[in-house]
Structure formats: C-alpha cells, structure tokens
Amino acid sequence: MGTIAKWFAARARLGAQQRTILGLGSFLLPLLVWCMVSYVPFVWHPKVVVESPGGVDYFQVGMLVDKAVFKDEVANMRAANLLLPQGKPANPIYLPAPHEVARAFYTAFTAKPEQKDLPWLHQSLWHSIQVIFWGFVISSVFGVPLGILSGTYAALGRLNEPFVEFFRYLPAPAFGALAVAILGIYDGPKIAIIVIGTFFQQVLIIANTTRKLDATILEAAMTLGTRGLKLLTRVVVPAILPDLYRDQRILLGWAWTYLIVAELIGTSTGITWFITQQARYQHFDNVYAAIMIIGIIGFGSDLLLGRLGRRLFPWDRSQDHG
Amino acid sequence: MSMNPDRLAPSYLEQSEAVRARFERIRQREVILEVRNLGKRFSSAQGEVEALRDISFQIRRREFVCVIGPSGCGKSTLIRTLAGLESHSSGEVLLDNRPVDGPGSDRGMVFQGYSLFPWLTVKKNVMFGPEMNGRGGDEAEQDALTWLDLVGLSKFANAYPHQLSGGMRQRVAIARALVNQPRILLMDEPFGALDAQTRSKMQSHLLDIWKNIDITVLFITHDLDEAIFLADRILVLKAHPGEVQELIEVPVPRPRSPGQFSSAEFLATKARLEELIHPPMPTESEEDQVVKPRMIRFTDVDDNVE
Incomplete structure (x- = not known):
C-alpha cells in the first residue's frame, strides 16, 4: 500500500508525526482558502x-x-x-485579508479606547473570562454533585431527571429578560444565562457518566466491607473522576458558546461589547481578531486541561487521546 | 477391594483409606457456611423465572468446594446470593450460624472480570479492605505488603492494575480479598478469562495459598478438570431451575498435582461429572431448537481435508 492509501485505511492508527502534520493541515486548509479569496483577484473580489x-x-x-x-x-x-x-x-469591507487581521491582533491590544472611560481589549477579555468562570463554577457546584447522586441513586435520578430533561430544551437566552428583571443589568443576568445553559446538560451528562461505572467495581467494594456514604466518596467519585473531568472540559466549551448571547443581555460588556463596537466603526479586522481570540482562549485552555488530565489521572489510558 | 464388581473401571464413589480418613476429619470440623432450602425467583420480561430451587449444603472449615453445572444453572446467582449481592426469595444462608444480610468483609469475593480499582496502585488496592474496616495507616500497609508477598507481587506494589497481566490482576484480587481475613473466599470463575497455561499456574498457586492459611473456599467454574483438581467436594447443579443434582466427594488424593489428571480416580470423577452435566439423552436446549445448521458441500468431491 502506498503511504496515502495507508492513511485512508479505515480506522487506521496514525503515527505521532502524521497526527501533527494532519493536525496542522486542519488549520492551514481554511487559512489557504482565505488567502486565495483575499489575494487572488479573480477568485472573488466583487x-x-x-x-x-x-x-x-x-x-x-x-x-x-x-x-x-x-x-x-x-x-x-x-x-x-x-x-x-x-x-x-x-473584497467587501467585511472580509479583511489575513495580514490585516494578523496586524489587528497586535493593534487591537495597543489601540487606545475611543473614550477615556471605555475598557481596553484586554480588560474586555478579562471581564468575559470572569463571567464564564463564575457561570461555570456556580453551575458545577450544584450540577456535579446532583449528577453524581442521580447516577448513583436511581430514586434521586428519577426525581429530577425528567424535569431536567424538559428544562434543557428551554433556550437559555429566552430567560434573558427575566434574568435582567431579577438580577439587574450588570454581570448577574449574564452569569445566570451561562448557568442555565450549562447546568441542565451538566446534570444529565454526569448522571450518565456515573451510571456507566462498571457494577463489578461497586460490588467488589461492597464485598470488601464498603458501605453507605463511603461507597460514594471512596469508590464512585474516584472511579468516575477521569470521565467527569472530560465531561467538564466539554461542558466548559458549551459555556463559552453561551458567552456572546449572555453578554448582550443588560448592558453589553466584555468581548461582545468590543466586537459590536468595532463592527459599528467598520473595523472588521478587529472583529475577526476578537472572534479568533475567543477561539484561541477556548481551544488553548482545553489543550492545557487535556495535558493536565494526563498528569492527574495516570491510570486512565483513555486520557491520552481527546 | 472393588465395591462394585460389575464395573471394570473404579467408581468415583470408591475412596482410598487416606481419602476416606481425610473426609472423616473434615466432617469433624465446624460448619462455616450453611445454605438451607435456598430459593430465588424473579420476574423478567419472559415471565416468572425460578433461578434457584431448594438448595441446601454445608461447607466446613478449610474445605474447598467447587460448584459446577451447565450454563443457566444459576451458579453465578448462587455465589452472588452468598456474597449478599443478590437477594433470595426463600430459605436462608448462615455464616457461622448467623444469617447473612447484604455484602460484608466476612465473605471475600474474587470476580471473573477485572474488579481491581483502576485508580489505586496494587498496594492501595490491597489496603482498601482494611481501611474500609477501620484499620488504617501503617497496619493496613504492612498487611497489604505481606499479602502481596504471598501472591508474589511485592515488586509490583506501586504499579497500577492496567500495567499488570490478567493472571497478575487476579493474584492481586485474591490478596485483596484475603487481607480482610474473611471466613470464606467466594470465587466466581476467577480464572475463566485466563489462557490455559496461566490458568493452570493459578490453580496450583491457589492450592498453595489454601494449604497455608485458614481459609474456606467456594469456587465456581465450568471447567470439569479445574473442579476436580481443586475441590474436596463438587456441588453439581442442574439448570432450569437451578437445583442440587449431586454433591460429590472427590476421591483424588491430596496433595494434588497436574500428574493426577490421568489417574483412575480423576477419570472416574470426570466421567461422572460428564454424565451429570451432559446427560446421554440430551434434551435439546432452546438454542438447539432454533439454530439448525444444514451443511452444503462447496468444495470439489475429491478435495477432502480428512
């Protein structure tokens, strides 16, 4: 088989080098398309x-x-x-070329705000990160224990899951007006939207992860004399921890997707405020830069958490990929 | 000296003087586990199922009993009921004359599947039982190391279970169950997933352990050789519902060695087990009634493999 044919064998395992090359390719391909559209006049340029x-x-x-x-x-x-x-x-004003966006990455941080009391880009970003952080922490404080308990005790699961299942279909942004009425116009309603968007998925996903725990592990613990709450704290929780960690990474990604909607509620703040402001001045290079920064922060933090997972759970080989 | 002159081969019921004396000594010992008229019914999608019916037997101290039977005879249900992992509908299970209620560390269990805690090192796995039973710290660690030494895995104390082979994992599982000093060790096809060579090593190793410590063993298997090699007595169950067919005293003398597999006593016992488990007039199982292969010749008439 030729090299290329080998890469396309169904379910073939890729070597480390192939993985790196193909992974870089996944970023280079869209960049290439963007360059073509931007720099080759006959491709588009209306x-x-x-x-x-x-x-x-x-x-x-x-x-x-x-x-x-x-x-x-x-x-x-x-x-x-x-x-x-x-x-x-x-090209139209809304499609800046790659080099313009690349420049904007730098200038967006160094450009003074239009008015003295307005935040710099890094301040807007930090504000967004705080909203995400608190939304995710508040959701997890309730969602993770409830998920684990629901997955361990069938009665408890049955008592909340049908309702949670229903509630998760209610779009979080629909609660925007309500959240403003209750929590004011500043960060309260934004955090609330992220909590609503994350919490209900979180309970179901973590309950499901807990339920997938091999019954033999629990039975072995019981025959060794484990009972009551210790079964939960000494067996269930450590056993599901690697999967729980992976679930939390996925859920954190979802929390990010709620950020923009959340920040539009009440007074617009954070990275969303920056984006709408720049779009108003037709600084689309800055808009693209800001959108990409969200992606870089989200993707970068996930990569870091993935690395950390391998350190934290040396016994769990499934952490190695993904 | 034959009790049954009509037969050429010795009967499995014949026992040498030494073997008979040994069984006599066993009968003098106290009863550890007593099962009285145990029954279990449950309702499933196919209707009411009777998994176990009227099962009674006693196991005495330091006895090694194997349970054998065709698939679906409820041998797993039986051992899980004894462990307290499943409830029963009638009868009772007595350990040291006290009724069993739920799982407990007085009955150690070794499962077929890998039941080690993957997040704990081998040593921590073995320490788990003592810690759960209120013996913490250094004492638990010392105990764990002693038992790991006994199963020959001291070198792997700090390894994680996923780094061990199947046989090693089951050694850890045995050490983990024994460190609690249970009254009885329940083993549910513990070597079923191992390759033949490892299984035979583990059988000899288990006998060595059993000889050296005060432990009573109830061992489930579907391997007739394994049952005869290990057991003092073999409890033969029949299926649908699971009932006791016979409780056989194995006439093969101890100490046991793989050389005995072809001895007359061994073969006689095996023949009897075959007779019980695969009766000469087999009633067609449900699967046989549905699955009926019809051979069609796809090769040339001259192209024979035999």
Missing part, C-alpha cells in the same frame, strides 16, 4: 477600490464601489471625454 476618482464627482480615493457601478462610470467618463477613474479589484 468590489473596486477607487484609487483616483477621475471625472466622477462622487468618487473618493479609497471608496469601495460595486464592479458594475465602476464599469458604468468608466463608460460614462469615456463617453463624456472626461478623465477616467482608476481603481483595482477589492
């Missing part, structure tokens, strides 16, 4: 950026006009025997 207005009275240098409009004006000027406008193909 606009023309005016370089000199010529005889067209409403054209200005740097103005973006539709290709068709520009062509019409060139024809008009030629007919009127006036100076022809000059321009080159361009």
Whole structure:
C-alpha cells in the first residue's frame, strides 16, 4: 500500500508525526482558502477600490464601489471625454485579508479606547473570562454533585431527571429578560444565562457518566466491607473522576458558546461589547481578531486541561487521546 | 477391594483409606457456611423465572468446594446470593450460624472480570479492605505488603492494575480479598478469562495459598478438570431451575498435582461429572431448537481435508 492509501485505511492508527502534520493541515486548509479569496483577484473580489476618482464627482480615493457601478462610470467618463477613474479589484469591507487581521491582533491590544472611560481589549477579555468562570463554577457546584447522586441513586435520578430533561430544551437566552428583571443589568443576568445553559446538560451528562461505572467495581467494594456514604466518596467519585473531568472540559466549551448571547443581555460588556463596537466603526479586522481570540482562549485552555488530565489521572489510558 | 464388581473401571464413589480418613476429619470440623432450602425467583420480561430451587449444603472449615453445572444453572446467582449481592426469595444462608444480610468483609469475593480499582496502585488496592474496616495507616500497609508477598507481587506494589497481566490482576484480587481475613473466599470463575497455561499456574498457586492459611473456599467454574483438581467436594447443579443434582466427594488424593489428571480416580470423577452435566439423552436446549445448521458441500468431491 502506498503511504496515502495507508492513511485512508479505515480506522487506521496514525503515527505521532502524521497526527501533527494532519493536525496542522486542519488549520492551514481554511487559512489557504482565505488567502486565495483575499489575494487572488479573480477568485472573488466583487468590489473596486477607487484609487483616483477621475471625472466622477462622487468618487473618493479609497471608496469601495460595486464592479458594475465602476464599469458604468468608466463608460460614462469615456463617453463624456472626461478623465477616467482608476481603481483595482477589492473584497467587501467585511472580509479583511489575513495580514490585516494578523496586524489587528497586535493593534487591537495597543489601540487606545475611543473614550477615556471605555475598557481596553484586554480588560474586555478579562471581564468575559470572569463571567464564564463564575457561570461555570456556580453551575458545577450544584450540577456535579446532583449528577453524581442521580447516577448513583436511581430514586434521586428519577426525581429530577425528567424535569431536567424538559428544562434543557428551554433556550437559555429566552430567560434573558427575566434574568435582567431579577438580577439587574450588570454581570448577574449574564452569569445566570451561562448557568442555565450549562447546568441542565451538566446534570444529565454526569448522571450518565456515573451510571456507566462498571457494577463489578461497586460490588467488589461492597464485598470488601464498603458501605453507605463511603461507597460514594471512596469508590464512585474516584472511579468516575477521569470521565467527569472530560465531561467538564466539554461542558466548559458549551459555556463559552453561551458567552456572546449572555453578554448582550443588560448592558453589553466584555468581548461582545468590543466586537459590536468595532463592527459599528467598520473595523472588521478587529472583529475577526476578537472572534479568533475567543477561539484561541477556548481551544488553548482545553489543550492545557487535556495535558493536565494526563498528569492527574495516570491510570486512565483513555486520557491520552481527546 | 472393588465395591462394585460389575464395573471394570473404579467408581468415583470408591475412596482410598487416606481419602476416606481425610473426609472423616473434615466432617469433624465446624460448619462455616450453611445454605438451607435456598430459593430465588424473579420476574423478567419472559415471565416468572425460578433461578434457584431448594438448595441446601454445608461447607466446613478449610474445605474447598467447587460448584459446577451447565450454563443457566444459576451458579453465578448462587455465589452472588452468598456474597449478599443478590437477594433470595426463600430459605436462608448462615455464616457461622448467623444469617447473612447484604455484602460484608466476612465473605471475600474474587470476580471473573477485572474488579481491581483502576485508580489505586496494587498496594492501595490491597489496603482498601482494611481501611474500609477501620484499620488504617501503617497496619493496613504492612498487611497489604505481606499479602502481596504471598501472591508474589511485592515488586509490583506501586504499579497500577492496567500495567499488570490478567493472571497478575487476579493474584492481586485474591490478596485483596484475603487481607480482610474473611471466613470464606467466594470465587466466581476467577480464572475463566485466563489462557490455559496461566490458568493452570493459578490453580496450583491457589492450592498453595489454601494449604497455608485458614481459609474456606467456594469456587465456581465450568471447567470439569479445574473442579476436580481443586475441590474436596463438587456441588453439581442442574439448570432450569437451578437445583442440587449431586454433591460429590472427590476421591483424588491430596496433595494434588497436574500428574493426577490421568489417574483412575480423576477419570472416574470426570466421567461422572460428564454424565451429570451432559446427560446421554440430551434434551435439546432452546438454542438447539432454533439454530439448525444444514451443511452444503462447496468444495470439489475429491478435495477432502480428512
């Protein structure tokens, strides 16, 4: 079999090097598409950026006009025997090129806020991270114990899970207005939205993880004289801990997806405020940079937690992947 | 000296003087486990099922009893009931004349599947029982190390279970059960998942342990050789419902060695077990009634493998 054919054998295991190459490829491929669209004029470029207005009275240098409009004006000027406008193909303002976004990564942090009392980008980011953190912590403080208890004691599970199952279909943002009415316009309702969005999934997922625990482990513990609460604290909890940790990583990712909606509730704050503000000034390079920063923080923290998991649970070989 | 002159081969009921004397000595010992008219019924999707019916037997101190029977005879249900992991519908189980209620450390159990705690090292696994029973710290650790030494795994005290082979894991499971000093050791097909060579080593090792410590063993297996090799007596169950068919005193003298597999007593006992478990006029099992292979020849008539 050729090398490529080997890579595409069903369920084939990849070597470390292949994994790295393909993993980088997964990022490079979309970047390549973006570069093509941005730098190769005939791929898209539906606009023309005016370089000199010529005889067209409403054209200005740097103005973006539709290709068709520009062509019409060139024809008009030629007919009127006036100076022809000059321009080159361009993409719409909402699709900046990769290098512009790359530059924005730096300038977004160094640019002073438009007004003195407005936050810098890093302050907005820190605010967002705090909202996520508290939302996730509050959800976990109740959700993790309830999930473990529901998974261990069938009666307790039955007493809450049908309702939780129902509640998790109610979209968290729908509680926005209610949350503002109860908790005010600042961080309270935002944290509440993240809690509502995370908690109900959390109970069900962790209860399910707990239920998957091999019954033999529990039975072995019982024949060794373990009973009552010790069965929970000394057997169930340590046994499910690696899976619980993995669940929490996934749930933290979900909490991030609720962030933007949550931050729009009440007074807009954090990274969402930055994004809407920059979009209002048509600084789309900053918008893209900010969106990517969310991705980098989320993905980066998950990678770190994954590494940490391997350290924390040396006996659990399933931590090695994923 | 034959009791049954009509037969050429000796009967499994014949016992040499030494063997008979040994059984006599066993009968003098106190009863550790007594099962009286044990029955278990439960309702399932297929209706009411009678898993066990009227099972009675006694096991005396330091006796080694194997339970054997066809699949579905309820041998696993029986041992799980004795361990207190399942409830029974009628009769009673007495350990040292006291009724058994729920699982407890007075009955150690070794499971077929890997039941070690994966998050604990081998040593911590063995220390788990003593800690649960209020013997903590150094004492538990000393006990654990002693028992690990006994099963030959001192070197692996700090390894995790996933780093051990199947046979080693079962050694740890045995040490973990014995460190609690149970009155009886219940073993549910503990070597069933091991390869033949490892299984035979583990059988000899188990006999060595049993000889050296004060422990009574009830051992479930579906392997006839294993049962005869290990047991003083073999409890033969029959299926649907699980009932006692016969309680056989194994005439093979001790100490046992793999060389005895072809001895006359061994073969006679095995023949009897075969007779009980696979009767000469087999009633078709449910599976046999449904699964009926029909052989069609796909190869050339001259192309024979035998």
